[in-house]
Amino acid sequence: MKEIFDAVNGVFHFVVPIADFLWDFPTNFGWYAAIPVLGKLSFAVVLLIGSGIFFSIKTGFIQITHFKEGLRILTRQRAAAIGISPLAAFFLSSAMRVGPGNILGVTGAISVGGPGALFWMWVSAFFGMSTAFMEATLAQIFKEKKGDEFVGGLPFYGKKIMGNRAWVGVALSAIFILYAMFCLPAQAFNVFSSVGSIAEVVTGNTYDRTSVLYYIIAVVLIVGTTVFAFGGIKKITKVTDKVVPIMAVIYCLTVIVIAVLNFRTIPFFFGAVFKGAFTPEAIFGGFFGTALVQGVKRGLMSNEAGQGTITMSAAASNAEHPCEQGCVQALGVFLDTIIICTLSGFIVVMAQLWNNPAQWEGLHSQKLPLYLASITSLTPGIGADSIITLLISLCYGLFAYTCVVGFIIFSEIAANRISQKKSFINFIRILGALVFIPFGALSVLAGLELDNLWYISDLGNIIIVYCNLPILFVGAKYAFRATNHYKTKKGEPFTSEVVGITCEYWDERANNLGRKS
Template sequence: MSPGGGACGPASKELRPSGFFEFIENLTWGWALIPLLVVFSLFITMMSGFVQFRYFFRMFRVLSPRNRTGNANSISDREALLVSVGGRVGGGNIAGVAVAISLGGPGAVFWMWAVALIGMATSLVECTLAQLYKRSNGDGTYRGGPADYIVYGLGQRFRWLAVLYAVCLLMAFAFGFNAFQGNTFAGAVHESLGIDRMWAGILLAVLTAVIVYGGIRRIAKASDVIIPIMAFVYIGLALAVIVTNITELPRVLWSIVANAFGLEQAVGGGIGAAVSQGLRRGLFSNEAGLGSAPNVAATADVRHPISQGITQSLSVFIDTIVICSCTAFIILLGPVYQPGIEVDGIALTQQSLVSQVGSWSQYFLTVAALLFAFSSIIYNYYLGETALKVMTAQPVLVHVLRWAVVAVVFLGATAPGATAVFFFSDPLMGLLAVVNLMAMIMLFPTCLRLLEDFRQQLKAGIERPVFQPAAFPDLDLDHSAWPHAKLAQKQVASALSPAASAT
């Protein structure tokens, strides 16, 4: 049920919160949070000069080996990207998209695309801010996220807000969403292979323990292997379905657009259902603006904060425009989907795939569910560890958290009813999204300053702009977190001085 790896968004019917948490959910997801995120994403897109489209092709530079730094301990921007993609991409990309189509019709896919394209700008801003205010661990690695840009960007008087954010992050992601991931994986294994949930839970718990005890470096290394395999195999399968049904593709594309604007009505609620389901699925899947991905973005060793912001925009694109679209085409090109008939999400995707490529594909989806769940679990754990360090510096509590997460994963897998205990996850995720959104709004002018600095360096002919923290003396920055600055200071100064004199 996490945004990147869960079912289909807040408050599934069987896990309705009550009392205080229901009140929190109504104040966030139930009222104005989704429209506010969409409006703010549009605002950022326009004020930044459509930055996600201007630097779209630059996003793919992260895949080049040239971006790797000389520090063996550091996390590269590519590794940070893949950890982030692993968190965004989860069971929701298989089941959640199916639910969105079932409830909102093919038009939901169009609005899912739309919110992803503007959400790329939101992700750029929050991940740029996380990079700007990151702190060095002293060993070539870094830490940061919304809690840090609240404390160092807004000031110590807002530390209580950072602690509130950290508590919500820890409880929602490290515990709540990891229980649901374990439940999703064990259910898929039991349904397709008949394997008892106990054994699936043991396997997932052991794998989780091995990775989380290696810290962020092992998490990054694991993601560097798992995520490309997971993504490329799933994309390849979807492409096979598309090629097999290539003559039907124009019809499906037309139904997506027509249903999105009410020219065709596939489900009750018409265009309203399409817009609602598409926006929800897009936001829950790519997490843009929710304040989770910046915690991973801050770990990367990059030359300029905007560089990691651009990179994280690519993770939104991969998650929604690529992976979610794969699921959508598998469903809409197959004979199983019938407009207006509600079907369980994972069952609709599974049946659609089986009808296209054969019964063996249900076993593939089981493996995909494992990879998707596992990548989300290690991502969610790291978010919990980051949150814990905001609240306390006691190292022993990190070990307590690790074993607690392993136990929660096992509990969620073996006792499906136990996930009801974590009904607070969605309301707390809504609350941390509100906190993050407020901080982003207040710090957006600072992000625009960084964007202007990045553009000026590109204009001056610097192919890979370098951030100079000394040029921003009014900001509370950790200068030791920018080792490239001194090495490139002369290059930047000499390149910018002719441009400055010319103006």
């Protein structure tokens, strides 16, 4: 078994330098790196944050002006005969956004860039909300009806915007599916880690990866994922509708309790974040650019604004206007980064482990152990360590499992751009639930970590960013026209005439409304 996994790590060894090069380009060239501040920002980071600023200005800062509108749409009761409700689509997208990265990514950003990285996460999220609005609006404009469901997202609006070329949609679908599938083993590993930690807290015993417990986890994970994968999007949303609110509330309340227990350090938290954003301490590199880069990069990778990876859920919604789901998806970025990532950062910053050099040296490069050590340091001598660890481990596992479910269902939606045949859709489901999840489980049971395989997610992220953002700019005019229509002509049906390009579903919907009236 070890030889097989060593071979897999060897095969994907080439991914590591490619992913690093693309993410760091052109900071890996001396002439660019010598430019003050800008030289520390990669092209990907500049492109992502620059897009957010541009879209914010062009939409009149829609993330501010229509924030309450998004909340109103979420809280409105609406039955969806076709597709899913805006609220269900919000929870489905949150299942992917709110993942282990909300803990690991934030911890990593602060450990490298200092507390100030959190401030730049907030900045990236603020502008990223407008990018998410644009993506979701385009996903809605060009969605397609399939039976009692809607399919759409990046592969669909990419095809339509780029001259209605079928190969563009197929290529984008294939890229996303490959990216999603190779992310599954890592998320499966996170589920194992979480459940194992919960079992140790409850029983007081330590479990080896070869123990019966881990085999039981493997069976339950594979069977459970398979059942949901073959249930389709509506069955998946029944899960995410319940799990996402539960995991968000448990996590938020747990951190709030920790904050209350350490209320005297709250002023330090805000002081460290705002001061560190511009004058980071030497232990974190001591450079303004370090905090900025870490915050922007990790923030955007957590909320996924600009990647197009959340657009499949946006298209699935039965919205009354394309911009409705745009407003809702902007709130998803707010929930992910401004709320949940901030709470994670709260733990790491308040713990101040960097003031203990011996402990910091051993932990700052290990994200999860650093986070758990931060929690332990904030709950000493109160008998709550085990309870807090249990709750955080539960949230971590739910974060990972909802990502597993999300990757599979999003892959299924994207696959419809290639073929809507049931046999092909079932193939995608089997690939995720019965090939890549078991592969991740086997690596855990074998006591190995597929480090190089995990770099696939980094490579997939940057490739999708470079595919999605140019398409967003080319198709921005359609989203801007839809936005103007939404702001000025509420109640008037949205049709192809509004944006100047054929939107079959919206024309059909307008005709049906006309007949009813």
